[in-house]
Amino acid sequence: MIGGFPIELLALQLFTGIALGSVFVLLAVGLSLIFGLLTVVNFAHGAFYMLGAYAGVFFIGYLGNFWLTLAVVPLAVGAVGLAVERWLVRPLYGRGIDYPLMLTFGLAYVLVEVVRILFGAEGVPFDAPDSLIGAVNIGVGYFPAYRLFVIAATAVLVLALWLFLEKTSYGLIIRAGARDSEIVRVLGIDISRVWLVVFALGTAVAGLAGVLSAPMRSVFPDMGTSVLVEAFVVTVVGGMGSLAGAVVAGLLVGVVVSMTSLFAPAMAEVSMFALMALVLLVRPQGLFGKKGLMG
Amino acid sequence: MNLANPQDELTVSGRRLAWLVSGMARHRVVAVLGFLLVFPFLLPYEALAVNILIYGLYALGFNMVFGYMGVLSFGHAAFFGLGSYATGIAIVHYGVPWLPALALGVILAGLGAAVIGGLAIRTRGIYFAMVTLALSQCVYYLVYQLEDLSGGENGLRGVDVYDLNIPGLDLSLIDPLTKYYFVFAFVALAVWLFSRILASPFGAVLEAIRENENRARACGIDVATSKWLAFVISGLFCGLAGALNAIHLTIVPIESLHYHTSGLAVMMALLGGMGTFFGPFVGALTFLMLEDVITVITVHWQLFVGGLFVFFILFFPRGIWGTLLHWMSR
Numbered sequence: 001m002i003g004g005f006p007i008e009l010l011a012l013q014l015f016t017g018i019a020l021g022s023v024f025v026l027l028a029v030g031l032s033l034i035f036g037l038l039t040v041v042n043f044a045h046g047a048f049y050m051l052g053a054y055a056g057v058f059f060i061g062y063l064g065n066f067w068l069t070l071a072v073v074p075l076a077v078g079a080v081g082l083a084v085e086r087w088l089v090r091p092l093y094g095r096g097i098d099y100p101l102m103l104t105f106g107l108a109y110v111l112v113e114v115v116r117i118l119f120g121a122e123g124v125p126f127d128a129p130d131s132l133i134g135a136v137n138i139g140v141g142y143f144p145a146y147r148l149f150v151i152a153a154t155a156v157l158v159l160a161l162w163l164f165l166e167k168t169s170y171g172l173i174i175r176a177g178a179r180d181s182e183i184v185r186v187l188g189i190d191i192s193r194v195w196l197v198v199f200a201l202g203t204a205v206a207g208l209a210g211v212l213s214a215p216m217r218s219v220f221p222d223m224g225t226s227v228l229v230e231a232f233v234v235t236v237v238g239g240m241g242s243l244a245g246a247v248v249a250g251l252l253v254g255v256v257v258s259m260t261s262l263f264a265p266a267m268a269e270v271s272m273f274a275l276m277a278l279v280l281l282v283r284p285q286g287l288f289g290k291k292g293l294m295g
Numbered sequence: 296m297n298l299a300n301p302q303d304e305l306t307v308s309g310r311r312l313a314w315l316v317s318g319m320a321r322h323r324v325v326a327v328l329g330f331l332l333v334f335p336f337l338l339p340y341e342a343l344a345v346n347i348l349i350y351g352l353y354a355l356g357f358n359m360v361f362g363y364m365g366v367l368s369f370g371h372a373a374f375f376g377l378g379s380y381a382t383g384i385a386i387v388h389y390g391v392p393w394l395p396a397l398a399l400g401v402i403l404a405g406l407g408a409a410v411i412g413g414l415a416i417r418t419r420g421i422y423f424a425m426v427t428l429a430l431s432q433c434v435y436y437l438v439y440q441l442e443d444l445s446g447g448e449n450g451l452r453g454v455d456v457y458d459l460n461i462p463g464l465d466l467s468l469i470d471p472l473t474k475y476y477f478v479f480a481f482v483a484l485a486v487w488l489f490s491r492i493l494a495s496p497f498g499a500v501l502e503a504i505r506e507n508e509n510r511a512r513a514c515g516i517d518v519a520t521s522k523w524l525a526f527v528i529s530g531l532f533c534g535l536a537g538a539l540n541a542i543h544l545t546i547v548p549i550e551s552l553h554y555h556t557s558g559l560a561v562m563m564a565l566l567g568g569m570g571t572f573f574g575p576f577v578g579a580l581t582f583l584m585l586e587d588v589i590t591v592i593t594v595h596w597q598l599f600v601g602g603l604f605v606f607f608i609l610f611f612p613r614g615i616w617g618t619l620l621h622w623m624s625r
Contacts, residue, residue, distance in 0.1 A: 041421050091609060097421050098367045102565065103608045105369075105558060109601025117595060225554055229432045232425040240422065266440055273433035277414055280426065284417040 003263060011140040013262050014255060019147035019216070021254020022154035026209035027231040028238060028246035029161065034202035036178045036241035038195050040089060040100040045231055046224025047108035048203045052077050052210025053219045054115050057124050066129035070211060077207025078200040085199035090192065108224065116221045123220035150212050157208070158247055165243070174198060178241070233276045239289025249287060316623055323572045324490045328483050331576075341471035343587055345478055347580050349540050350563060352482050354575030355489060356532025357560035362570030363493065364525050365505030370411055370427030371560045373434040374530040376552030378404040378537030383454040383547040384444055393456045397481075397538045404534020405527055407434065412526035416519055428557065435552040451547040468542070478539050485532055490572070492528065501525055505570075533560070562604050568617030577616045 002010055027049060034042050042048075055076045059069040084107065092099045127133075128146040135142035165171040177184045177194050185191045210223075217223070230253070238249025253272050261268035279286065319326040335344040357371045382400030385391040391399070411434075415426040438445045445451055459466045459477070468474045492498055500521050503511040512518050541547050550556065559582075567578025582600075590596050611618050 035421070039421070041425065088605065088609070095612070098424075099608055099612065101367065101421070101424060102561060103605055105561070106601045106604035106608065109597045110605065113595050113598035113601065117598070226432075229429055229554070233429050236418070236422065236425055236429065269436040270433055270440075273429060273436075276426075276429060280414050280417050 005262065008140045010262075012143060013258050015138065015143050015151075016147065017255035017258030018251055019150050019254070020258055021251035022151050023209050023213045023216075023250075024230055024234045024254050025154055025158065025247050025250030026205055026212070027227065028234040028250050029158065029243060030202040030205035030209070031231050031235055032238075032241055032243065032246045033161075033205070034199055035235075037174060037181075037198045038089075038100075039097055040104070040199075041097070042202065043101055043105035043228065044084070044108040044111060045104075045203075045206050046226075046228030047111040048077055048081065048206040048224075049210040049213075049227050050115065050221065050224035051080065051111060052207030053126065053214040053223065054119055054124075054210075055207060056211035056214050057119070057126055057219060060126075070208075073211045074204035074208045077210075078204030081203025082196060082200040084203070085196050089199065090195075108228075112221050112224065119221070121221060123218050126214040126219050128215040146215055150216070153212060157205070158243075161205075162243060230272065233272050236276050236286060237279045239286025242286070242288040245286055245288030316620065319573070324487050327486050327573065327576060331479060331482065335472060335475045341475050343583060345471075345475050345543050347576075347583050348475070348478050348482050349536050349543060350559070350583060351576040351579035352485055352539070353533050353536035354560050354563040354567065354579050355486070356529045356536065358564045358569060358575045359489070359492075359501070359529040359532070360526055361561070361564055362574065363498070363505065364501045364522065365570075366522065366526075367424045367561070368415075368427040368526070368529075369424045369554075369557050369561065370415070370429075370431030371529070371533050372552050372554065372556035373411060373431035374404040374408050374533040375537035375540070375556055375560075376438065376547075377407040377434065378534030379541040379547045379551045380438060380445055380451060380537075381534075382538035383451045383541040386456065386541075387451060387453050388444065393459065393542065397535070397542075400538030400541070401531055401534045404537060405531045408527045408530020408534075409523075412523050412530070416522050416526070428554065431552070431557055432554060435549075435554075438552055439549060445547075445549075448549060450549050451541075452545075454541045454545045454547065456542050456545075474543065478543060481535060481539055485535055489532065493572070497521070497524075562600070564614075565604070565612075566607060566614055568614030568620070571614070571616050571620065574614055574616045578614065581615060 027045065030048075031042060031045050034040055034045075052073050055073045056069055059072050059076070060066060063069055063072070084104075088103055088107065089100050092103060132146040132149050134145055136145045136148060137143075138148070163171075165174060173184065173189055173194055177189075177191055181191050184194075234246065234249045234253050237253060238245030238247075253275065256271050256275050257268055260271035283289075331348065334347075335341050338344045353371070353375055356374075357368070360366050360368050360371075378400035380400075381403035382396045385396040385399050386393065411427060411430045414430060415423055418426050439447055441447075457468050459468065466473055466477070468477060493501075500511070500516050503514065503516060504518055504521060508518055537551060540551070563578035563582050564575050565578070566581055567576065568574030585603075586596060586600070589599055593599075607614065613621055
């Protein structure tokens with residue numbers, strides 16, 4: 001017994017936190033990836049997440065298969081991201097970092113309203129696939145199978161991203177571009193194409209996060225707003241531009257939120273901000289952020 | 296950041312209309328107040344005019360940080376909302392007269408800005424927008440939870456100030472025109488004070504920070520403290536706007552604290568012209584009048600406003616007033 005709760009319940013709550021944190025990880029990874037290379041803070045990240053959930057609703061109705069939907073949604077959302085970078089964000093490079101930020105902020109309004117026109121202002125249901133319904137015994141008790149799947153899917157995706165960035169030659173170009181885009185350009189690489197790809201990749205991951213969390217959290221047009229704030233908190237805690245930071249901070253925030261909702265339910269929503277304030281006081285650059293990197 | 300140079304307002308010369316603009320720039324407080332004095336007679340109904348006054352003041356306060364200091368905050372809803380709630384709660388729950396209640400709203404907004412600003416200036420550059428947004432959302436959740444005081448989701452109701460109880464004057468806020476000039480009196484004071492601050496050495500410090508933070512530091516300016524102070528002053532102005540809004544609406548909607556209210560300040564300041572004295576009022580006027588017209592035609596106002604904002608970012612980053620100044624000074 002700890003704090004009046006049996007240890008099994010605490011362990012289950014820990015897993016709930018990790019499942020919640022997995023979604024945060026995916027969001028923060030996409031946000032961090034885009035910022036690390038383009039120095040664009042994507043204020044439409046929550047809107048892309050919402051777009052992912054609604055693309056899921058659309059494709060599952062159209063294709064009738066959850067797994068196929070899971071593959072198609074990131075492609076569809078990534079395609080929107082591709083267009084946004086090419087036609088809206090690209091003209092703003094060199095104009096200062098606040099302009100793309102404000103542009104994506106305005107874009108979020110447009111995306112949310114378009115979805116509201118197409119799908120209605122009310123929430124829509126989204127069920128987990130039959131094979132993932134029910135609970136699995138994980139030693140300390142029964143845990144929803146779908147949440148276990150979300151944790152696993154996030155782990156696989158983060159690993160794949162890490163391998164892509166660290167072990168492939170294209171990943172090398174991306175990392176070089178994040179360090180000094182001018183030199184990469186001088187070496188004869190079309191950096192604007194790399195930026196295009198990375199923006200699309202970041203938004204595709206956000207879209208995937210949206211469809212993955214759709215069965216856990218409800219699907220409605222404004223769902224992206226609170227998610228955007230959560231993604232920012234995670235990024236500030238972890239340190240912008242760091243993959244490891246996004247993973248650790250995402251899981252940490254998830255666990256903190258789920259534990260507070262057990263011990264002090266009224267404080268659950270505020271707990272992550274308290275954590276962020278603490279990190280700002282002790283280590284303003286974030287847990288994994290390098291001092292002075294972001295300027 | 297590439298901002299419309301506020302000095303444009305002073306150096307405009309030569310062309311037609313230029314004398315008018317330069318005259319307005321020299322007497323900017325008189326120009327703003329003169330216009331606002333006759334303003335309610337130009338609009339179909341006074342409630343819209345009061346809204347424009349209040350949101351103009353809100354955008355003006357925001358512009359100190361955004362336009363003059365060059366730091367983008369996405370958390371000003373916290374100060375607008377805190378001002379609103381403190382004034383409202385003082386009147387509804389404690390029966391405080393309206394004037395001390397207004398003062399309380401302004402002070403609490405300033406305290407909120409001191410805390411949020413203190414945390415946010417520990418980060419630099421692009422983090423600022425993210426941290427201010429997150430902390431203001433935290434204020435939103437906190438107020439939402441304090442249901443006994445704030446009314447939670449339904450907002451705070453019953454902020455009824457009808458009789459102003461000024462000795463010798465029989466003024467009632469039920470008359471919309473009286474309400475307009477009641478709000479106008481406070482806005483006039485704030486606009487005058489704002490202009491004084493900009494004209495003071497501190498105003499020069501703000502612009503020095505915007506133009507080159509490192510050089511400002513090298514010149515011996517305490518950049519961190521100046522940033523924090525500007526943030527607090529900006530919070531005070533936004534708090535006053537919020538406090539007046541509570542009395543104007545007689546309720547405090549929970550949306551006053553929402554992310555969208557923060558975004559409203561950004562949109563209005565950019566639409567009008569950031570870093571210009573008239574910009575925030577021009578922005579508030581344009582925004583609210585468009586909203587008034589368009590929400591009659593369609594419910595999808597957000598699609599329009601988002602699109603308009605994106606359009607301005609791409610093609611008219613100086614905003615309406617800033618672009619006008621730019622054209623005339625060429």
